[in-house]
Amino acid sequence: MHKRxxxxxxxxxxxxxxxxxYAQGAEAAVxxxxxxxxFGILHFIIISITVILQSPLSKTSxxxxxxxxxxxxFIMSILFNxxxxxxxxxxxxxxxxxxxxxxxxxxxGKTPAIxxxxxxxxxxxxVIRIAVSTHGMLFLCDRPSTAILDKNKVDVPMECxxxxxxxxxxxxxxxxxxxxxxxxxxxxxxxxxxxxxxxVTNRLIYLFIIDLEDDSVLCTPRFKNxxxxxxxxIEENLGKGFFSCCFEDExxxxxxxxxxREKYKES
Numbered sequence: 001m002h003k004r005x006x007x008x009x010x011x012x013x014x015x016x017x018x019x020x021x022y023a024q025g026a027e028a029a030v031x032x033x034x035x036x037x038x039f040g041i042l043h044f045i046i047i048s049i050t051v052i053l054q055s056p057l058s059k060t061s062x063x064x065x066x067x068x069x070x071x072x073x074f075i076m077s078i079l080f081n082x083x084x085x086x087x088x089x090x091x092x093x094x095x096x097x098x099x100x101x102x103x104x105x106x107x108x109g110k111t112p113a114i115x116x117x118x119x120x121x122x123x124x125x126x127v128i129r130i131a132v133s134t135h136g137m138l139f140l141c142d143r144p145s146t147a148i149l150d151k152n153k154v155d156v157p158m159e160c161x162x163x164x165x166x167x168x169x170x171x172x173x174x175x176x177x178x179x180x181x182x183x184x185x186x187x188x189x190x191x192x193x194x195x196x197x198x199x200v201t202n203r204l205i206y207l208f209i210i211d212l213e214d215d216s217v218l219c220t221p222r223f224k225n226x227x228x229x230x231x232x233x234i235e236e237n238l239g240k241g242f243f244s245c246c247f248e249d250e251x252x253x254x255x256x257x258x259x260x261r262e263k264y265k266e267s
Contacts, residue, residue: 097164141226
């Protein structure tokens with residue numbers, strides 16, 4: 001009866017990074033209480049029916065109803081709770097988590113990846129972004145229509161959440177393998193880490209960049225409406241809602257990195 005009040009009470013007592021953990025514990029307690037209640041109701045119905053149909057009660061009926069059934073209800077409640085716990089653990093073993101971090105990148109909790117989008121900017125989640133440059137230009141493409149941030153806007157080609165327990169190197173390798181599996185020996189270079197927050201999301205972004213001599217590996221259906229952009233084309237469209245907000249924040253840094261890299265190539 002007081003499930004929502006019970007859960008809300010615990011959510012008010014704890015820090016934001018552990019709210020989901022405590023909410024799951026509260027929900028598990030509610031499920032356990034329901035199982036006990038169901039068996040208790042069944043026990044009451046059996047007693048009521050027996051009293052109505054058989055009056056007065058025989059010694060055997062009294063023994064079964066008041067001596068055998070109560071411990072049976074108790075034991076069955078425990079057994080069914082254990083089954084529910086094992087089933088829940090089995091489901092959670094296949095659940096993908098993303099870490100919750102502070103602005104320094106220290107992991108302070110975790111949350112299921114499927115639920116991360118529902119919390120919007122409540123937590124800080126680490127995100128890997130990989131920019132691609134070739135021949136002094138940036139390779140950009142449209143963000144997917146399923147993205148939670150800046151749908152269909154032009155952006156760097158690769159982005160993903162870092163998984164819980166995964167290192168940055170492992171996350172980068174996973175992202176590249178999924179995006180351009182045909183490419184080999186690609187080693188992105190780490191550039192900057194910065195905190196990005198708005199009303200939709202809260203992220204600690206790790207920005208990497210890849211410099212490609214052969215851009216043929218980018219010819220893949222994964223990159224929607226992709227093409228190479230020179231700096232002049234990009235600057236003509238900045239601030240017009242054409243690019244993603246993260247890319248606009250990163251552009252000057254990427255421009256400087258690519259400019260310096262091309263300058264040293266010429267020398």
